[in-house]
Amino acid sequence: xxxxxxxxxxxxxxxxxxxxxxxxxxxxxxxxxxxxxxxxxxxxxxxxxxxxxxxxxxxxxxxxxxxxxxxxxxxxxxxxxxxxxxxxxxxxxxxxxxxxxxxxxxxxxxxxxxxxxxxxxxxxxxxxxxxxxxx
Numbered sequence: 001x002x003x004x005x006x007x008x009x010x011x012x013x014x015x016x017x018x019x020x021x022x023x024x025x026x027x028x029x030x031x032x033x034x035x036x037x038x039x040x041x042x043x044x045x046x047x048x049x050x051x052x053x054x055x056x057x058x059x060x061x062x063x064x065x066x067x068x069x070x071x072x073x074x075x076x077x078x079x080x081x082x083x084x085x086x087x088x089x090x091x092x093x094x095x096x097x098x099x100x101x102x103x104x105x106x107x108x109x110x111x112x113x114x115x116x117x118x119x120x121x122x123x124x125x126x127x128x129x130x131x132x133x134x135x
Contacts, residue, residue, distance in 0.1 A: 016086030030083040033073035054130040088134030091131040
């Protein structure tokens with residue numbers, strides 16, 4: 001499976017997002033974080049939706065009991081880069097909370113009901129993460 005994701009990342013990059021830029025009806029971005037253990041760049045393709053200037057990504061890990069590595073990396077170092085299509089931008093990650101989280105979760109489930117299934121599958125609160133542009 002890792003080989004499939006490596007090919008996906010490569011195709012996305014070389015095609016400027018024309019290949020691999022959508023998944024299950026949602027747009028896809030490439031998030032590059034700094035590995036919390038290695039200090040090396042780590043790139044993950046993630047579905048997202050826009051909220052103002054921010055991109056919203058969900059650390060669901062398909063409802064698994066542990067957080068995905070990209071979220072653990074962002075918690076250790078919230079500055080990262082994203083590629084949407086052919087555009088690359090610096091971002092800073094923050095976790096939504098309270099009413100903002102509730103509003104974004106409702107919007108997410110309207111876009112893809114599988115996230116509600118993931119929520120029911122796990123005991124952890126699934127982080128809703130805003131990737132906000134850095135000037």
